[in-house]
Amino acid sequence: MASQILNHKARRDYFITETYEAGIELKGTEVKSLRNARASIDEAFARVERGQCWLYNAHINPYEFGNRNNVDPLRPRRLLLHKKEIDRLAGQLNSQGMAIIPLKIYFTKRYAKIQLGIGKGKSQVDKRETLKRKTADREIQRALSDRTKRRS
Numbered sequence: 001m002a003s004q005i006l007n008h009k010a011r012r013d014y015f016i017t018e019t020y021e022a023g024i025e026l027k028g029t030e031v032k033s034l035r036n037a038r039a040s041i042d043e044a045f046a047r048v049e050r051g052q053c054w055l056y057n058a059h060i061n062p063y064e065f066g067n068r069n070n071v072d073p074l075r076p077r078r079l080l081l082h083k084k085e086i087d088r089l090a091g092q093l094n095s096q097g098m099a100i101i102p103l104k105i106y107f108t109k110r111y112a113k114i115q116l117g118i119g120k121g122k123s124q125v126d127k128r129e130t131l132k133r134k135t136a137d138r139e140i141q142r143a144l145s146d147r148t149k150r151r152s
Helices: 030-035 083-093 124-151
Strands: 014-024 045-049 052-056 077-080 098-108 111-121
Touching: 014 083, 014 098, 030 098, 045 083, 052 083, 083 098, 083 111
Parallel strands: none
Antiparallel strands: 014 077, 014 111, 045 052, 045 098, 052 077, 098 111
């Protein structure tokens, strides 16, 4: 199974309204590090600048068997999107409080892809409400599974 790098903070900190799939422009041995799941996108974000979309603060560890081909782990990486998608993203970012958040990095066939989410930041009250709802759902599922186990 192909490796995935997930952003664990994204759905906790943002209301995700829409998602996009984009390619990532990688250099050198970054692909090998991604295939080994040696990356983190928890602090990453994307911006639209001068008609292109860029990914910032995505940390891809240098490949351990690489040499001079290794690049800076925090360098900005260009995201590969169609012009219409970039224009749509730029239009949505002009809304108050909207941001482009990377949700996960994965491979389709041989290409590295990133799933981007358009989201609005949650307030502290919203985060607590989400946590309460998740805990209640977990308890309901636990009670239902205990009930089915007793029947068998």
